Amino acid sequence: MGFRESHFPSGLEVHKRNSPCPTFTIHIEIALWETLSKGKQKVSLSAFAFLFSELVQYNQTQVDNIAELERRLEDAGYAVGARVLELLCHREKGNRRETRLLGILSFIHSTVWKVLFGKVADSLEKGTEHEDEYMNSEKELLVNRFISIPKDMGAFNCGAFVAGIVKGVLDNAGFPAVVTAHFVPVDGQQRPRTTILIKFVEEVLLREARLG
Amino acid sequence: MQFFGGSEISPSPPAPAASGNNAHMLYIFNRNGVCLLYREWNRPLKTLSSQQDHKLMFGLLFSLKSLTAKMDPTSVEKGNLGVPQLPGQGCSFHSFRTNTYKLSFMETPSGIKIILVTHPRTSDLRDSLKYIYNLYVEYVVKNPLYSPGTPIRYELFNKAVDQYVRGLG
Amino acid sequence: MIVCLAVVGHQNNPLYIQSFTEADDALKLHHMVHCSLDVIDERVDNPKKSGPTINETFLGLLCPTENYKVYGYLTNTKVKFILVTTDLDVRDADMRTFFRRFHAAYVDAVSNPFHVPGKKITSKTFAERVATIVKSFGLTTTG
Amino acid sequence: MAPAAPKSGDAIFASVDRVNAELFTLTYGAIVRQLLTDLEEVDEVNKQLDQMGYNIGVRLVDEFLAKSNVSRCVDFRETAEVIAKVGFKMFLGVTASVTNWDTEGTTCSLIMEDNPLVDFVELPDTCQGLHYCNILSGVVRGALEMVSMKTEVTWLRDMLKGDDVFELQVKLLKQIPEEYPYKDDE
Numbered sequence: 001m002g003f004r005e006s007h008f009p010s011g012l013e014v015h016k017r018n019s020p021c022p023t024f025t026i027h028i029e030i031a032l033w034e035t036l037s038k039g040k041q042k043v044s045l046s047a048f049a050f051l052f053s054e055l056v057q058y059n060q061t062q063v064d065n066i067a068e069l070e071r072r073l074e075d076a077g078y079a080v081g082a083r084v085l086e087l088l089c090h091r092e093k094g095n096r097r098e099t100r101l102l103g104i105l106s107f108i109h110s111t112v113w114k115v116l117f118g119k120v121a122d123s124l125e126k127g128t129e130h131e132d133e134y135m136n137s138e139k140e141l142l143v144n145r146f147i148s149i150p151k152d153m154g155a156f157n158c159g160a161f162v163a164g165i166v167k168g169v170l171d172n173a174g175f176p177a178v179v180t181a182h183f184v185p186v187d188g189q190q191r192p193r194t195t196i197l198i199k200f201v202e203e204v205l206l207r208e209a210r211l212g
Numbered sequence: 213m214q215f216f217g218g219s220e221i222s223p224s225p226p227a228p229a230a231s232g233n234n235a236h237m238l239y240i241f242n243r244n245g246v247c248l249l250y251r252e253w254n255r256p257l258k259t260l261s262s263q264q265d266h267k268l269m270f271g272l273l274f275s276l277k278s279l280t281a282k283m284d285p286t287s288v289e290k291g292n293l294g295v296p297q298l299p300g301q302g303c304s305f306h307s308f309r310t311n312t313y314k315l316s317f318m319e320t321p322s323g324i325k326i327i328l329v330t331h332p333r334t335s336d337l338r339d340s341l342k343y344i345y346n347l348y349v350e351y352v353v354k355n356p357l358y359s360p361g362t363p364i365r366y367e368l369f370n371k372a373v374d375q376y377v378r379g380l381g
Numbered sequence: 382m383i384v385c386l387a388v389v390g391h392q393n394n395p396l397y398i399q400s401f402t403e404a405d406d407a408l409k410l411h412h413m414v415h416c417s418l419d420v421i422d423e424r425v426d427n428p429k430k431s432g433p434t435i436n437e438t439f440l441g442l443l444c445p446t447e448n449y450k451v452y453g454y455l456t457n458t459k460v461k462f463i464l465v466t467t468d469l470d471v472r473d474a475d476m477r478t479f480f481r482r483f484h485a486a487y488v489d490a491v492s493n494p495f496h497v498p499g500k501k502i503t504s505k506t507f508a509e510r511v512a513t514i515v516k517s518f519g520l521t522t523t524g
Numbered sequence: 525m526a527p528a529a530p531k532s533g534d535a536i537f538a539s540v541d542r543v544n545a546e547l548f549t550l551t552y553g554a555i556v557r558q559l560l561t562d563l564e565e566v567d568e569v570n571k572q573l574d575q576m577g578y579n580i581g582v583r584l585v586d587e588f589l590a591k592s593n594v595s596r597c598v599d600f601r602e603t604a605e606v607i608a609k610v611g612f613k614m615f616l617g618v619t620a621s622v623t624n625w626d627t628e629g630t631t632c633s634l635i636m637e638d639n640p641l642v643d644f645v646e647l648p649d650t651c652q653g654l655h656y657c658n659i660l661s662g663v664v665r666g667a668l669e670m671v672s673m674k675t676e677v678t679w680l681r682d683m684l685k686g687d688d689v690f691e692l693q694v695k696l697l698k699q700i701p702e703e704y705p706y707k708d709d710e
Contacts, residue, residue, distance in 0.1 A: 054555070
């Protein structure tokens with residue numbers, strides 16, 4: 001899949017340490033990313049799509065309501081997220097520890113998304129109403145790509161799996177949060193986009209303030 | 213909220229799409245004779261119920277395949293008439309033409325059969341049927357909430373097929 | 382010579398501890414590892430201190446005693462690696478390379494689907510890999 | 525116009541969308557762990573993994589046929605070869621080889637030196653009876669059944685148990701021709 005040029009996050013000026021002009025950074029980062037993950041094994045998207053669909057269908061047999069189904073997908077994702085953090089911190093971050101909120105959000109928005117889904121997330125925005133909310137959105141979330149939701153499953157969102165991954169990364173990096181997946185309609189488009197809503201716990205914000 | 217198909221198609225085939233499309237109708241069957249999809253674009257004459265119509269079409273192809281294999285002058289194996297064959301066994305018949313229509317047929321080793329009835333002048337449609345097979349794989353087979361062997365009820369798939377067939381020369 | 386290596390979880394729960402000496406001073410080494418934890422916590426809580434840059438994983442020398450040196454390393458997941466060595470003139474750069482290779486082994490061990498996060502690391506391959514890293518680090522174990 | 529020749533595994537793998545193997549490996553690890561917690565019994569987990577693989581195989585075969593231009597799956601030997609060379613490469617990015625044919629040509633082994641499912645995996649002593657990759661045997665069985673070949677697929681060697689390669693034995697039981705599905709009185 002060609003590496004689609006991702007537009008820069010609109011809502012929040014994600015702090016890029018070393019370069020004045022954001023689009024310029026994107027190019028460097030892609031080249032860097034290519035080298036870092038070169039020789040990384042790949043599998044076909046359909047192999048993952050078929051596997052993920054079995055995960056969904058198996059869990060459907062284990063639950064009797066949609067909320068429980070989403071919770072089980074989130075648990076599965078959580079385990080993936082915890083391990084992804086370990087893997088990526090060692091490989092991508094080398095010897096730098098993430099201590100700031102923007103740092104970990106940017107890490108998820110770009111590094112985690114690139115390694116898992118092959119592209120930077122479409123956008124990372126700060127919630128307007130609440131201080132502690134951030135939204136990481138994707139026009140066509142990989143796990144939802146082949147899935148059409150029958151009416152009787154209401155607002156069921158397989159993105160709960162990805163929400164679990166994000167929660168696994170955040171909790172284990174010391175930024176505990178409640179993470180949920182939502183469909184957000186996009187005008188003029190048949191398919192809604194998927195937004196991963198991150199709501200940090202009180203203590204994270206206090207620490208962030210203390211660090212100034 | 214309605215996404216990516218999943219609407220209930222009324223039992224009777226939908227009204228034919230805009231004219232100027234020289235395809236009459238499309239059938240997709242699986243190896244057990246279940247009609248996964250029937251699309252119609254212009255078919256003024258209707259004599260049979262849709263269920264019988266599907267059965268007739270499947271029966272026609274089943275025997276045609278056996279007949280063409282039986283009379284294959286080049287093959288050495290002695291296939292006898294009516295004996296069930298493996299999909300892909302014997303020579304592969306892919307279309308026949310009358311003065312009023314042309315029937316193009318494709319069968320995959322997994323027993324999926326795609327039949328497209330078009331205007332007699334249309335060119336070789338083997339690649340087009342393969343493209344429709346790819347649409348079937350992308351839009352239907354990969355959707356985890358579709359159970360194989362049941363009629364296809366995905367609006368997006370129907371739209372994609374309609375659009376593609378309209379463009380066929 | 383590296384005499385003791387420990388991995389401690391972010392609630393200071395021990396995940397792995399291995400001493401490389403025949404002498405029965407394991408208890409003393411464990412105590413040293415324990416007290417170095419406070420040094421790490423104190424250093425993390427107010428990062429204004431000098432020494433390696435504030436948010437670097439390598440924490441450098443924690444608490445030198447007369448015949449041991451204790452080095453620390455903190456990962457992004459708040460897991461602490463602690464190394465105790467009797468080699469008093471070891472260079473920081475060597476420690477960094479050691480910790481990076483140790484971190485690689487740790488990551489593979491916890492990526493194992495059968496490893497329960499936060500619980501002791503029981504993987505045999507991890508123990509073997511750590512032993513080879515220690516051995517190949519030029520500080521061969523005695524005897 | 526002769527139908528296009530079957531494409532090579534590498535050609536297809538290069539043309540399809542791909543994802544990082546880590547996401548695939550870690551997701552599979554999450555599935556196995558979920559099954560172990562739900563079902564506890566190791567052979568129950570083996571059965572469930574095989575069934576999940578079968579469900580995948582039944583669907584995956586159509587994508588395999590569509591993308592690989594394979595139009596005939598009549599000869600078992602030819603089919604096994606295509607699955608090993610094209611199928612595994614197209615989906616998992618690794619090639620398998622086919623060996624140990626028996627005299628009648630109805631049983632063979634698929635050999636894999638590399639398998640993206642098992643990165644980082646180390647079987648604990650409590651799970652020695654587990655066939656961690658049983659989903660793969662299910663996929664092969666499901667896919668072959670869809671092309672009218674009823675088979676029995678079993679693990680002979682498993683790298684997670686110390687062997688140097690993965691070996692899947694595929695035994696052809698019988699080929700099921702297409703029956704006329706409608707009864708005459710219908």
